[in-house]
Amino acid sequence: MKTNLLKIASLCIVLGLAVTACTKDPVTSSLTPDAQSAAAVADNQIIQDESEDVYGLVDDVTFLPFGGRNFREAGGDGGGGKGKHGGHFPNLGIGWDKPWKGKFDNCADVSKTVADNVITIVYDYTGVTDGVCNDKAVGGKMTISMPVKPDSGFSGTLTRTVTYENLKRDTLVINGTHTITTTVADGKATASEKLANVTITNTNTNRVITYTSTKKRIVDNKGTSDKDDDESQTTGTTSAKASDGTEFTANITKTLIVKRSCSDAKGFPVSGTIEIKPFTGDTKIVDYGDGTCDLKYTVTVNGVTEEKEKTKPEKRKKG
Template identity: 30%
Template sequence: MVASIALWSCKKEESTDPTTTLDQEVTNSSVETASEAQEEADKLESDINEIEKTFSSTINARTTGDTTVTFKRCASVSITKNTTASTRTVAIDYGTGCTDSITSGGTLVTITRKGKVTIVYTGKWNALNTVSTTAFAGYSSTITKNGQTLSRTISGTRKVTNLSSITFNSNGLTGTPKFRYENNLTIELPAIDNDRPAATVTYISDKTKTWSKGFGSFSPFDDEFTVTGTFSGTNRKGVAYSAEIQEAVTHKTECWKSSIFMPVSGKVKYTTARGDATVDYGDGTCDRKVTVVINGNTYEYDAGQ
């Protein structure tokens, strides 16, 4: 996945009522924080997906000793199958710093990862009902874009259950991948501005994600995902929130070419001590505009302005 920098400078229609304005600020912080947390989870998922596709036969082999391969130019990946069980272990070691880069929308984006990520599979990675559990050891990612640098550190666990059967044929991978993602993460976020100071936040989610378009193709920009489920955590302001996806959220990778990584449609209900807020991501257009309804008040903002 092309990585983004979540520099949210929200252009919104503010209420003159100070209570309503505070409600908006709490909601915005929850939406933004959840977006940053999910972005890190998605970046990690993209790396793991790439490893699963690239080294699928080795991961799925009936018997294997320790196999070591190179990933992202400098990361070391060891693949081990327990000789007495179906368990497989993939360990990605980025060491003290492994840098990768890509050009997005004419802009060079570099990502430096550090630390180690270990994934344990209960069976073949592409088999129905296989569960993979991911753990972290000193893992962080640093993104540099347009001279701006943001670093995030992740700890905790990530559990993925395969709800589909992915097959191989002469045309490559086929099927409609569907996975359940259960995250229980702690993420250290860097300061962006005075309104968004450095913070350690939590992110707990239980989502189901369907790869509805583009699976198996060689283009990274023709994919479409639909997501349902719930998530919760604490935002940068230290306020607890919970959220439920009321209408399936859709992501399109064609938007990445314009450095847009937000959902293009769907509705999410956020709940905090300030009340409930519904966030509408739009009609499928690649943009950063959302509409928020909170306590009977409606406002809009553009997360890219």
């Protein structure tokens, strides 16, 4: 039982909608983890949260399938109608007349080019004044490449590729590549997702996490055009080196469920399990519980279960 970023046991980039991120507080714990692989669970939680955050970011800013509003089973405008989101969705995919900069950030310099039916969009934070946006330290770039959007009745495969170049939020910096291959059939979408050779650097400690993650994700949109009730089901594996040098694999042994309706735990699993196997040290089982919307989970090692909770970061004030 759960007693839900990057949305993580210690730190994260929360790249929600257009690169929102945060530094996570340490988890609360009554036991001391295995010293030989203490970072594996915490850093795998950072990886888990980061994977959710960057997927949500890319999906929102590109408006493509599995959750993308142009491919909803019900209520989607698709063709630029005056729906809930203002009708700024012309046929050329991301080339809407009011570029989406995110629900929380409007600091990035956003540029878009189209060539040979491929759209390239760049979110560039390098020119942000003093490197601070909405009280958060920012920097670097995110570049997305994707096909021109087909019509709303499309069936087939679409691929989005993303490159993160020193993309910074608060104390964390991400580099690496992200590929999302989405198959749409009968109005439903399934994605194969890979984050390759990704590094997450904590600028306070200079500690680095490196990983490659391959996942499959299915999104249930509940038959509505509103993303706020979406639920995702994710399976897959991760190979990583923790910030203390520990190498480990993490295998999702029971499908992770994430509910966007969990306002206080968006992006954080409400159920599912992950088996973490350090190359040296004991196997650890992370259990996110029974579906309750919270930030609690358990870690079991050698039959001993430890309750943890990811605490919310305090919002920084302007100084």
